[in-house]
Amino acid sequence: MLGSWQAKLVNRIEDSTVRTLKMQRDCVDFSSNDYLGLARNPLFQGDLMSIVLKYPSALKGATGSRLISGNTRTQEEVETFLAQRYGVExxxxxxxxxxxxxxxxxxxxxxxxxILVDELIHRSVHDGCQMSAATKWKFRHQDLNHLESLLKKARGQIWVLVESIYSMDGDYAPLADLIDLTEAYGANLIVDEAHAVGVYGNGLVYEQGLMSRVFATVITFGKAMGFHGAAVLASQELNDYLVNFASPIIYSTGNSDLMALSIQAAYQFIDKNPTLREQLQQRIMYFNSHLKRTDRKVLFSAIQPVIIPELNKLKSTAEELERAGLSVYPVMPPTVPVNTGRLRICLHTHNSFDEIDRLTTIIKEYL
Incomplete structure (x- = not known):
């Protein structure tokens, strides 16, 4: 007799939604989050090599959590660099x-x-809610009227969590309106900027001059920065609290100095190469012009979803693209809601106009 966990896996195999690990193929990249191409940029790689040669000790691991042996002067200096750059404590x-x-x-x-979360927020937030004893409610995606109806009923300290750009839909959150609404109800707003940092300067919260009006901002470096890691931008009091009470921090091995130095180097590289963002926007506009897309919610986003609800059709489209040497990731339920399966197309500075031509030609055959 199958255990419950085994039955879940069998069900996923039978409905053709099972996930498997695959080796990265030598295809044209329309699937990674490397929006500005830093992960493959030889000049940026040269900067990282210079760091290694100048600071060879940065290659070693943290050897423990930051509370035990994993904290270093280098990490604190990079945190100071980030705090000053964003104008936060x-x-x-x-x-x-x-x-x-x-x-x-x-x-x-x-x-x-x-806790009030946009229904399409990243899985990490939902998992954090499972670790909390607070009440969690979801509000309809980008629906501020629904959010306000929940704010009226909420009890205790109220936490509202959104993304500035959503990872599967590529649409923007109405940040100023969200802030006005949460302030009116005394709620604390936390914004995940994972898909905005780098693509839109320091992120949409910063670029719109709203840093002082959000409770905390999460910035990540595994997308446009081409590396990995993240940071919470907030008051000193909040980050002191996290060091004392956040189990994922307390009980995890710390980061290497190489990670911290690479994050700082990525910001400096983007500052020196402002044309990277311009090149990305050119490719986004070119893609949308070919598919005649006019929805302003995603018109300037590096993430361009193409909805194909029928799973067999979605898979066959992705397979055809792969045969053509184009790497596009098909996203199926349960990652996205039922009947909203899609090709999650990511555009990058390193995509040529010819490659976009090939991509859109095949997509239009299946739509």
């Missing part, structure tokens, strides 16, 4: 955006509190 480095969201939600939202 404090920045706290972590190993990933997943860990950052897990840390914030699980430690801040206490029994009797209410």
């Amino acid at each position: 404090s920045a706290l480095l972590m190993s990933s955006g997943y860990i950052a969201n897990l840390s914030l939600v699980s430690s801040l939202a206490l029994r009797g509190d209410t």
